[in-house]
Amino acid sequence: MLRAAATLGPSLGRRLLSAAATQAVPAPNQQPEIFYNKIFIDNEWHDAVSKKTFPTVNPATGEVICQVAEGDKALETLDNGKPYVISYLVDLDMVLKCLRYYAGWADKYHGKTIPIDGDFFSYTRHEPVGVCGQIIPWNFPLLMQAWKLGPALATGNVVVMKVAEQTPLTALYVANLIKEAGFPPGVVNIVPGFGPTAGAAVASHEDVDKVAFTGSTEIGRLIQVAAGSSNLKRVTLELGGKSPNIIMSDADMDWAVEQAHFALFFNQGQCCCAGSRTFVQEDVYNEFVERSVARAKSRVVGNPFDSKTEQGPQVDETQFKKILGYINSGKQEGAKLLCGGGPAADRGYYIQPTVFGDVQDGMTIAKEEIFGPVMQILKFKTIEEVVGRANNSSYGLAAAVFTKDLDKANYLSQALQAGTVWVNCYDVFGAQSPFGGYKMSGSGRELGEYGLQAYTEVKTVTVKIPQKNS
Amino acid sequence: MSSSGKPDIPAPLTNLKIQYTKIFINNEWHSSVSGKKFPVFNPATEEMICHVEEGDKEDVDKAVKAARQAFQIGSPWRTMDASERGRLLFKLADLIERDRLLLATMEAMDSGKIFSNAYLMDVTVCVKALQYYAGWADKIQGRTIPADGNVFTYTRHEPIGVCGQIIPWNFPLVMLIGKIAPALSCGNTVVLKPAEETPLTALHVASLIKEVGKIIKEAAGKSNLKRVTLELGGKSPCIVFADADLDSAVEFAHQGVFFHQGQCCIAASRLFVEESIYDEFVRRSVERAKKYVFGNPLAAGVNQGPQVNKQQRDKILDLIESGKKEGAKLECGGGPWGNKGYFIQPTVFSNVTDDMRIAKEEIFGPVQQIMKFKSLDDVIKRANNTHYGLAAGIFTKDLDKAITVSSALQAGTVWVNCYLVASPQCSFGGFKMSGNGREMGEYGLHEYTEVKTVTVKISQKNS
Numbered sequence: 001m002l003r004a005a006a007t008l009g010p011s012l013g014r015r016l017l018s019a020a021a022t023q024a025v026p027a028p029n030q031q032p033e034i035f036y037n038k039i040f041i042d043n044e045w046h047d048a049v050s051k052k053t054f055p056t057v058n059p060a061t062g063e064v065i066c067q068v069a070e071g072d073k074a075l076e077t078l079d080n081g082k083p084y085v086i087s088y089l090v091d092l093d094m095v096l097k098c099l100r101y102y103a104g105w106a107d108k109y110h111g112k113t114i115p116i117d118g119d120f121f122s123y124t125r126h127e128p129v130g131v132c133g134q135i136i137p138w139n140f141p142l143l144m145q146a147w148k149l150g151p152a153l154a155t156g157n158v159v160v161m162k163v164a165e166q167t168p169l170t171a172l173y174v175a176n177l178i179k180e181a182g183f184p185p186g187v188v189n190i191v192p193g194f195g196p197t198a199g200a201a202v203a204s205h206e207d208v209d210k211v212a213f214t215g216s217t218e219i220g221r222l223i224q225v226a227a228g229s230s231n232l233k234r235v236t237l238e239l240g241g242k243s244p245n246i247i248m249s250d251a252d253m254d255w256a257v258e259q260a261h262f263a264l265f266f267n268q269g270q271c272c273c274a275g276s277r278t279f280v281q282e283d284v285y286n287e288f289v290e291r292s293v294a295r296a297k298s299r300v301v302g303n304p305f306d307s308k309t310e311q312g313p314q315v316d317e318t319q320f321k322k323i324l325g326y327i328n329s330g331k332q333e334g335a336k337l338l339c340g341g342g343p344a345a346d347r348g349y350y351i352q353p354t355v356f357g358d359v360q361d362g363m364t365i366a367k368e369e370i371f372g373p374v375m376q377i378l379k380f381k382t383i384e385e386v387v388g389r390a391n392n393s394s395y396g397l398a399a400a401v402f403t404k405d406l407d408k409a410n411y412l413s414q415a416l417q418a419g420t421v422w423v424n425c426y427d428v429f430g431a432q433s434p435f436g437g438y439k440m441s442g443s444g445r446e447l448g449e450y451g452l453q454a455y456t457e458v459k460t461v462t463v464k465i466p467q468k469n470s
Numbered sequence: 471m472s473s474s475g476k477p478d479i480p481a482p483l484t485n486l487k488i489q490y491t492k493i494f495i496n497n498e499w500h501s502s503v504s505g506k507k508f509p510v511f512n513p514a515t516e517e518m519i520c521h522v523e524e525g526d527k528e529d530v531d532k533a534v535k536a537a538r539q540a541f542q543i544g545s546p547w548r549t550m551d552a553s554e555r556g557r558l559l560f561k562l563a564d565l566i567e568r569d570r571l572l573l574a575t576m577e578a579m580d581s582g583k584i585f586s587n588a589y590l591m592d593v594t595v596c597v598k599a600l601q602y603y604a605g606w607a608d609k610i611q612g613r614t615i616p617a618d619g620n621v622f623t624y625t626r627h628e629p630i631g632v633c634g635q636i637i638p639w640n641f642p643l644v645m646l647i648g649k650i651a652p653a654l655s656c657g658n659t660v661v662l663k664p665a666e667e668t669p670l671t672a673l674h675v676a677s678l679i680k681e682v683g684k685i686i687k688e689a690a691g692k693s694n695l696k697r698v699t700l701e702l703g704g705k706s707p708c709i710v711f712a713d714a715d716l717d718s719a720v721e722f723a724h725q726g727v728f729f730h731q732g733q734c735c736i737a738a739s740r741l742f743v744e745e746s747i748y749d750e751f752v753r754r755s756v757e758r759a760k761k762y763v764f765g766n767p768l769a770a771g772v773n774q775g776p777q778v779n780k781q782q783r784d785k786i787l788d789l790i791e792s793g794k795k796e797g798a799k800l801e802c803g804g805g806p807w808g809n810k811g812y813f814i815q816p817t818v819f820s821n822v823t824d825d826m827r828i829a830k831e832e833i834f835g836p837v838q839q840i841m842k843f844k845s846l847d848d849v850i851k852r853a854n855n856t857h858y859g860l861a862a863g864i865f866t867k868d869l870d871k872a873i874t875v876s877s878a879l880q881a882g883t884v885w886v887n888c889y890l891v892a893s894p895q896c897s898f899g900g901f902k903m904s905g906n907g908r909e910m911g912e913y914g915l916h917e918y919t920e921v922k923t924v925t926v927k928i929s930q931k932n933s
Contacts, residue, residue, distance in 0.1 A: 097553060104556065104605020107895050108912065121873055410622055410928045432553070432608050449609065465873045 028074040028084045030305045037168075038069040039192065040175035043185040054194070056168060059313040060304055060348045068168050068192050074305070076142055079167045081312040081349070082267055083304045094429065095146040098447070101431035102150030109155060109452050114460075115470070122462040128156035129234060129457050130209035133202035135195075135223070136171070137215045138164035138315050139270040139371075144214055145171050147446050149188065150431075152212075155455040160208065161190045162199050166315050168192035195219060204230040212454065214238040214272070216369075217395075217440050236444030236454045238272065239437060240369040241397030244390035245275035245426065246412060248383070249283040251402035255424070257291045261375075263400065263426035265299060265353060268314055269323075269373040272441075273398035275426055277359075277366060278377045279386050285379045289357045292377065293338045296353040299373075301344045313349040314372060320349035323372030330356050330365040330374070340373070361389055369395070383408060387415045396438025400426050419445070482575040482585045482768040488520045493529055494676035496536045503528040510669060513582040513776040514766045514811045522669050530661065537632040537659040547659065556607035558683050559654060563600035565678040566593065566647075573671055577643055578767045580670045582775040582812070583730060585768045588643075595894075596647040599910070602894035603651035610656060610915060615923075616933070622926040629657035630920045637672075639665035639778050640733040640834075646672050648909055656918035667778050699907030699917045701735065702900060703832040704860030707853035708738040708889065709843075709875065712746045714865035718887065720754045724838070726863060726889035728759070728816055731777055732786075732836040735904075736861040738889055740822075740829060741840045742849050748842045752820045755840060756801045759816040764807050776812040777835060783812040786835030793819050793828040798839070824852060832858070846871065850878045859901025863889045882908070 038045040046069070053067035059081035076091060077084040111124035132152050136144040141164065152159050163171040175190045191198055199219075203211050203226035210233050213223045217239040227233045245263050247256050263275030280288045304312035314320045320343075327341055340354030351373055359366050359376040366376055380386040390399060399418035403409055413421040419436045422428060429435065434448035444454045491507075492499040500523070507521040525533075540547050566573065574589035583592065612625035633653045637645040642664060653660050664672035708726055710719045726738030743751045767775035777783040787806065794800055803817030814836055822829050822839040829839055843849040853862060862881040866872055876884040882899045885891055892898060897911035907917045 100556075101553065101608065104607075104609060106605075107602065108605060108609065110912065406926070407929055410926065411930070414622075414928075414932050430553075430608075449611065463869075463873065465877075466870050467874070469877050 025085055025088045025307070028077065028088075028305050030074060030078075032074045032078065034066045034075075034169060036172035036176055037066055037192075038172070040172060040178075040188070040190040041186075042189070043179040043183075048193075054165060054192075056166070057316060059315050062317075062348055065169070068165075068172075070165075070193050075173060076167075076170045077304045077312075079169045080138060080141055080315055081304050083309045083312050085307050085309075086267075091140060091143050094431075095142050098143070098146040098150050098431045102154040102451075105151075105449070105452060106154045109449075109456065111458070116462065119465050119468045120462050121465050122460060125459045125461065126155070126452075126456045127459055128158075129455055130157060131207060132157045132159050132455065133205065133208040133211040133233075134159055134161045135199050135202060135211070135213045135215065136161065136163055138166035139267060139272070141167040142170045142174065145174060147451075148212055148214075151446070151451045152455050153183075153187070155452055157210075157455050158186060159188045160202060161188070162202055163190060163192050165192065165194050199223075200226060203227055203233075205233075206231050208233055210234040210236075210454070212236045212238075212444075216240055220440075220442065234454065236446075237437075237442040238435075238444075238446060239397075239440060239442040240371075240395060241272050241274070241437065241441050242277055242367065242369055242393050242395045243273050243275050243398040243400070243418065244277045244279055244386075244393075244416070245400045246380075246386055246390060246402065247278065247280045247284065247288060248401070248403035248405070248408055249281040250404050250408075251284070252404065252424075253284065253287065253291070256402040257288060257295060259400075259402070259424075259426045260288075261292060261295045261299075264375045265296070265311065265373050266427060268311055268351075270315065270319075270371050271427070273420065273427065273435075274371075275398075275400055276370060276374075276376060277390070278375060279380050279390065280377060281386075282379050282381055285377075289338065289355075289377055292375065293355050293357075296355045296375065297339050299353040301350055301353065311350075311353065311373060314351060315349070317349060319371065320351065323351055323370055323374065326365055326368070326370045326372070327351075327354055327374055330359075330363065330376075333363045333365070335359045335363055335365060335376070361392065367393070383411065387412065391415075391417045394440040397436075397441035398422065477590070479586055479589050480571055481770070482578065482589075483571060486572070486575050486579065488576070488670060490670075490673040490677050491520055491522045492673075493523050493525050493533070494673065494680075495529075495533050496540075497680045500529070500532070502526065503532070508666060510580065510667075511779070512579050513778050514579075514768075516810055516812075519579060519670070522673070525663070530663075533661045534632055534634075537661050541629070541631055541659045547657070552608035552610070552657070555655065555657060556604040559600050559604035559607065559651060561682045562675075562678060563597045563604065565681060566600070566675065567597050569674070569678065573643060573674060575768065576674060577668075577671050578775070581639060581642055581668045582767055582778055584773060584775050587730070592641060592643050595644050595892075599644075599647050599651050599894040603655040603914075606652075606912070606915060607655045607657075610919065612921070617925065620928050620931045622928050624924050626922045626924065627656075627919045628922055630918060631658060633658045633660050633918065635660055635662040637662065637664055639667035640730060640735070642668040643671045643675070646675060652909070652914045653918045656915055658918050699899075699909070700905040701898075701907075701909060702860075702903065702905040703834075703858060704735050704737065704900065704904050705739050705830065705832055705856050705858045706736055706861040706863070706881065707740045707742055707856075707879070708863040709849055709853060709865065710741070710743045710747070710751060711864075711866040711868070711871060712744040713867050714747075715867070715887070716747065716751065716754070719865040720751060720758060722863065722865070722885075722887075722889040724755060724758045727838045728836050729890060731775055731814070733778065733782075733834050734890075736883070736890065737832075737834070738861075738863055739833060739837075739839060740853070740856075741838060742843045742853065743840060745842055745844050748840075752801065752818075752840055755838065756818050759802055759818050759838065762816055764813050766811075774813070774816065774836070777814055778812070780812055782834065783814060786814055786833055786837065789828055789831060789833045789835070790814075790817055790837060793822070793826065793837070793839075796826045796828075798822045798826055798828060803836070824855065830856070846875070850875060854878075854880045857903040860899075860904035861885070 052070040055064040113123040116122040134148040220239040302309040335356040340352035344350035399416040400422040434445035434450035436445035502523040506524040577588040578585040617623040635649040762774040765772035798819040801818040803815035807813040897908040897913040899908035
């Protein structure tokens with residue numbers, strides 16, 4: 001992905017701009033027709049049983065795009081607010097790569113034949129789990145859909161997917177592509193709806209064999225409880241984070257500043273793995289803060305269809321208010337507001353890129369996931385100290401280390417309690433490498449070969465034979 | 471394959487022009503250094519199709535130099551994403567699919583292969599194998615290893631480098647793809663020498679490689695055998711037990727030895743049939759062997775083509791004569807067919823004994839040997855009593871027999887109640903003198919991978 005974005009480094013904005021300028025990115029249709037707004041079951045479109053619909057809102061303007069049946073291209077940007085150029089160059093690129101990657105695994109996930117004691121022939125079959133309920137969030141609608149469908153379908157499962165009520169449109173468009181691609185009816189079913197109704201129904205359904213959920217830790221708990229209270233369906237969770245980004249004094253300063261900025265502000269701060277606690281070693285703290293503030297001030301906030309825009313609106317009013325609430329707590333609890341701190345426009349859910357300095361570990365903004373464009377910079381002295389403080393969180397999704405020193409890099413990457421540790425980079429994803437959380441950031445891994453495990457039921461077959469020969 | 475019940479396929483191309491007849495190095499076409507060319511023949515008509523540049527040591531040196539250059543650290547090929555290597559292989563599969571009719575026509579003309587087989591099977595196998603190995607490219611994973619001591623240890627699965635690949639004439643396209651797909655998937659570069667009997671489809675595929683991208687470097691020329699993997703001959707046994715489904719066993723055993731005019735390394739060329747069903751099995755096999763229509767492999771309705779060249783035909787006839795002389799019972803066939811082309815009648819010998827030449831030597835022609843057996847232990851010994859060990863087949867409904875015999879046979883592939891079933895997911899290769907190493911499947915990657923262990927000193931280990 002983000003390889004595309006991350007390798008651009010300090011010139012992320014510039015590269016994307018020039019790509020748009022040289023027409024590597026076609027102009028967006030800012031008023032796309034919405035063809036698919038119903039429930040997709042058995043390769044057909046259905047109204048909700050209740051006939052209810054709900055509105056999906058354009059977060060750039062606050063206006064309703066259309067009504068979507070409530071079941072329990074330009075489209076992603078319209079629905080989510082992320083800059084169009086990024087949607088086109090990054091989200092879509094990662095979606096394609098993920099699907100192609102898992103297409104390749106379909107006939108390669110081998111079981112084993114096993115040299116068991118005794119006169120037996122023993123082997124394992126890697127079978128699909130069955131009906132997989134998949135509940136996906138609104139921050140990367142298409143990409144989260146691909147991350148879920150790829151491994152589930154590659155291993156031969158069938159899917160009931162509940163898409164986020166904030167951003168159902170691209171998933172429903174893809175449903176039609178699924179039919180066009182030739183998947184038999186019933187293999188993929190997509191239900192737009194709300195968490196407490198449709199989502200809960202999936203998690204507690206007696207005939208769903210497995211549930212995969214990406215979203216907040218708060219809801220993740222409810223999913224796990226529902227699974228246990230119903231039929232003990234298998235559960236994987238990708239939840240929140242408060243990921244530490246550790247800048248050692250020997251780091252490449254320019255690179256570290258830009259990467260730390262990207263780590264927090266990408267996707268309007270709406271990333272589960274956002275680097276939302278930036279620990280900077282004291283020797284370089286002042287300079288780092290100064291440069292980070294300058295960078296945040298230069299961040300271009302605006303209409304996501306404008307190719308100059310780096311930051312679009314937050315996804316909806318709920319998130320908008322919640323983030324402003326956190327910013328207030330930061331001010332009240334004594335963090336130093338260095339830039340931003342409020343809404344960025346009169347219409348739409350835009351928030352100014354905000355930086356807090358002198359953040360202390362006990363502050364709310366240092367502990368809770370904000371999911372918005374609000375950066376926390378904290379100071380540390382020694383490597384041992386920062387390990388303790390970085391790990392002092394109930395989350396454990398990701399972490400990063402910026403250093404030139406081999407031993408420091410190895411020490412920190414071993415010690416940090418996080419499912420992904422980035423060294424001298426951030427938000428580098430590949431379909432090939434697994435991703436997931438320690439502790440309350442979730443359970444299980446997505447992507448890579450490891451991503452197949454959750455969608456596989458291992459059956460051991462042991463056959464009596466007349467005589468064992470090795 | 472029988473000629474009936476096949477899906478409708480287009481007619482082969484008429485007046486096919488052979489566009490590519492030179493040596494392919496660095497995505498460019500070269501004449502031979504010496505200026506020499508050699509003729510390529512159609513074995514059904516004995517007519518010359520065209521001339522092809524004849525590579526020699528100097529041409530190989532050029533090719534190896536190019537392949538080595540393309541493999542240098544920092545080269546486009548070495549710095550390419552593994553997933554992108556996969557994309558290129560996938561694109562090549564698409565182009566082969568696009569040129570299916572042309573390739574099938576060319577393959578049938580050059581090798582004597584039945585056109586409908588080339589169209590339906592050979593090209594399909596190529597497309598699937600490329601798609602399969604395209605999928606592996608970014609899944610070739612090393613390991614991190616909990617080594618003793620304060621070290622961080624991991625392995626990289628690196629490409630080996632320049633891979634010399636020498637392929638035969640019996641399945642020119644399939645052999646080509648079977649070699650380059652895993653090699654390229656792992657990131658190697660290739661110098662490939664196709665068989666002089668059948669160079670044409672390899673050269674067309676080279677043009678598709680150029681079309682796919684400027685990145686993959688591939689070359690063709692003549693070379694000396696290097697080290698590594700060998701896929702050699704066989705004298706594969708088929709064992710039919712009295713409880714087998716007789717019709718099915720007869721058909722599989724028949725296809726097993728007669729497919730592609732018997733020119734398969736895995737031909738089921740020693741057929742062991744349990745005593746109590748022997749006579750009936752021979753009778754049905756002979757009846758089956760008589761259902762062949764000879765002719766030009768491009769013509770509709772023809773289901774037996776010629777042997778690939780005069781040399782092969784003469785060798786097969788010589789072995790048939792030895793069978794007659796050494797006392798095997800000739801049930802049908804036994805000689806050539808027609809005035810033109812290297813055709814041989816499907817031939818069945820019964821009452822064959824283990825010491826006869828036809829029971830020991832690889833014939834590589836349409837000649838079936840049927841032997842009798844009594845006991846399970848005995849037939850296992852007889853089946854294994856050969857320098858070869860490529861494949862084997864077992865026909866039985868009994869669970870214990872199936873497991874016991876498949877465990878005991880010294881063969882790289884054992885088929886139970888079937889034969890000639892192959893797919894890119896399943897590895898293939900020989901025991902003993904049938905070769906070493908495995909092709910296809912995940913195991914097929916091993917030969918094209920060099921494992922490097924990296925061990926880094928660290929200040930403190932934590933599990």
